[in-house]
Amino acid sequence: MPEHSVGEHVASWYAATANPSPERPALEGEIECDVCVVGAGFTGISAALHLAERGLSVVVLEGARVGFGASGRNGGQMVHSYSRDMDVIEAKYGAETARALGDMAFEGGRIIRRRIEHYAIDCDLRDGNLFAACTSRQFEGLREHQALWERYGYRELELLEGEAVKGEVNSERYVGALVDHGGGHLHPLNLVLGQAAAFESLGGRIFEQSAVEKVIHGAPVMLRTARGRVKAERVVMAGNAYLRGVLPEIEGKSMPCGTQIITTEPLGEARAHALIPRGKAVEDCNYLLDYYRLTRDNRLLYGGGVNYGGDDPADIAALIRPKMLQTFPQLSDVKVDHAWSGTFLMTLNRLPQFGVVNGNVYYAQGYSGHGVTCTHLAGKLIAEVMHGQGERFDAFAGLPHLPFPGGRLLRVPLSALGAWYYATRDRIGL
Known part of the structure; x- marks a missing residue:
C-alpha cells in the first residue's frame, strides 16, 4: 500500500501548513540508549518526551518522517474517553476496571494542553x-x-x-x-512536530527514514535498521498501524x-x-x-x-x-x-492494547479512532511503568487482546x- 512506504508527508492541508521542522538523518552505525522508541507519532513522541523529562537517554526511530502516519493526518479533534465508553467497559470487564479507566478518561486532553503551554507549541488549539x-x-x-x-x-x-x-x-x-x-x-501535525522539538531540546535523538527491520530480544534489546543498530535496555513499540512484521506478538489482533x-x-x-x-x-x-x-x-x-x-x-x-x-x-x-x-x-473490542513482551519491550496501540487524547495518556503511562509505577498501565494491559473472527484473511x-x-x-x- 503506497501510504505505508517510506517517504514524505502525505499531501494534506496539514503538511501544506506545517510549521518549519528539520529533516532528521537516517540512523547509521551502532548507538546505545536507555530506551529506544519505534515510531514518531503521538504515542512514540509522547512517551519519548515523558521519558526524557525523567532524565533517560532516549532514541526515536521513525520509518518516514515525524508525524507521517495517523498522528499527522487525523481530524484534529480532542475527544475524551475511548472508542468504547465506561458503561461498555463496566459491563464486559467489571466495575473495578471501569473505574480505573474512567479515572484516566479525561486526562489525555489535559496532558496535551500542558504540553502546548509549557513548550509554547503553535498548533491552533481551539476549545470545544x-x-x-x-x-x-x-x-x-x-x-x-x-x-x-x-x-x-x-x-x-x-x-x-x-x-x-x-x-x-x-x-x-x-x-x-x-x-x-x-x-x-487543533493542528495535529504541528502538535507532534512541536513535541518532537521539545524532546530534542532535552537531548533526545530522532532518526527519520529509519524503519526497524528486526528486533532481537534480550537484555539489552537490539533493533536493526537498513544502515544501523540501536542497543537499548528497554523498547517502546509505537508504530500502530504502520508496524509491520517486526513484532508478531502484537500485530495479529488488530x-x-x-x-x-x-x-x-x-x-x-x-x-x-x-x-x-x-x-x-x-x-x-x-x-x-x-x-x-x-x-x-x-x-x-x-x-x-x-x-x-x-x-x-x-x-x-x-x-x-x-x-x-x-x-x-x-x-x-x-x-x-x-x-x-x-x-x-x-481492535475487535475497540479498546486500546497495552502490554509488555519479554519483560522489556513495551507497546501501546489500537486506539480505534480515539487516538488524539489516548495516545498522550499512553505516553505518560509508559513513562510511569518504566519507573516502577505500573498500576495505571496495568489497568489497560489487563484488557483482553481479542482476535478478529476468521483471522487475518477474513x-x-x-x-x-x-x-x-x-x-x-x-x-x-x-
Missing part, C-alpha cells in the same frame, strides 16, 4: 467539540452519555435541543447535540483501517462562521460517523467513513464531498483543495459486513 444527533434515538443516547460522564466526575457537558443546535452548527441534519466545553481541536478527509478552498470568515458559529469541532453519532471543523484559514475540514484494511480509495474527494453536502448543501459551489487518507489501528470482509449493518440502521433511524 460537539456530538450531533441525527435522530431522536441518538439524542437519547447523548442524554445517557452526559449522565455517564458526569458519573465519572466530568462536568463540562451541555445538552442542546432543536433550534439551539443551530447556534453551534448550521445544518438541518441534527435534532440535538451534546457540547463538550472541555474538548477542543486491523489497519483508513479514513478520508478533505478541506475546502478558503470560505472567508463570514461564510465559514455561518456554518459553525462558535468554531467547535463536530462529529455526528452515526456508526460510520462524519467529523468536521473549521481551520485557522477558514476552510471546512471534513472527514468520514472507514475503509477496512487501510487501502486508499481511488477518488477521496468524490467519496467525502457528498457527505459534506448532505450536512451543508449551501457549499455546493465550493471547491475541494486537499484530499487525503490516514490509517488508524482498530477480518476485513467480516468487519465491512458489520459496518454495513450498522450504517444501514443509522440510515433508517434504528
Whole structure:
C-alpha cells in the first residue's frame, strides 16, 4: 500500500501548513540508549518526551518522517474517553476496571494542553467539540452519555435541543447535540512536530527514514535498521498501524483501517462562521460517523467513513464531498483543495492494547479512532511503568487482546459486513 512506504508527508492541508521542522538523518552505525522508541507519532513522541523529562537517554526511530502516519493526518479533534465508553467497559470487564479507566478518561486532553503551554507549541488549539444527533434515538443516547460522564466526575457537558443546535452548527441534519466545553481541536501535525522539538531540546535523538527491520530480544534489546543498530535496555513499540512484521506478538489482533478527509478552498470568515458559529469541532453519532471543523484559514475540514484494511480509495474527494453536502448543501459551489487518507489501528473490542513482551519491550496501540487524547495518556503511562509505577498501565494491559473472527484473511470482509449493518440502521433511524 503506497501510504505505508517510506517517504514524505502525505499531501494534506496539514503538511501544506506545517510549521518549519528539520529533516532528521537516517540512523547509521551502532548507538546505545536507555530506551529506544519505534515510531514518531503521538504515542512514540509522547512517551519519548515523558521519558526524557525523567532524565533517560532516549532514541526515536521513525520509518518516514515525524508525524507521517495517523498522528499527522487525523481530524484534529480532542475527544475524551475511548472508542468504547465506561458503561461498555463496566459491563464486559467489571466495575473495578471501569473505574480505573474512567479515572484516566479525561486526562489525555489535559496532558496535551500542558504540553502546548509549557513548550509554547503553535498548533491552533481551539476549545470545544460537539456530538450531533441525527435522530431522536441518538439524542437519547447523548442524554445517557452526559449522565455517564458526569458519573465519572466530568462536568463540562451541555445538552442542546432543536433550534439551539443551530447556534453551534448550521445544518438541518441534527435534532440535538451534546457540547463538550472541555474538548477542543487543533493542528495535529504541528502538535507532534512541536513535541518532537521539545524532546530534542532535552537531548533526545530522532532518526527519520529509519524503519526497524528486526528486533532481537534480550537484555539489552537490539533493533536493526537498513544502515544501523540501536542497543537499548528497554523498547517502546509505537508504530500502530504502520508496524509491520517486526513484532508478531502484537500485530495479529488488530486491523489497519483508513479514513478520508478533505478541506475546502478558503470560505472567508463570514461564510465559514455561518456554518459553525462558535468554531467547535463536530462529529455526528452515526456508526460510520462524519467529523468536521473549521481551520485557522477558514476552510471546512471534513472527514468520514472507514475503509477496512487501510487501502486508499481511488477518488477521496468524490467519496467525502457528498457527505459534506448532505450536512451543508449551501457549499455546493465550493471547491475541494486537499484530499487525503490516514490509517488508524482498530481492535475487535475497540479498546486500546497495552502490554509488555519479554519483560522489556513495551507497546501501546489500537486506539480505534480515539487516538488524539489516548495516545498522550499512553505516553505518560509508559513513562510511569518504566519507573516502577505500573498500576495505571496495568489497568489497560489487563484488557483482553481479542482476535478478529476468521483471522487475518477474513477480518476485513467480516468487519465491512458489520459496518454495513450498522450504517444501514443509522440510515433508517434504528
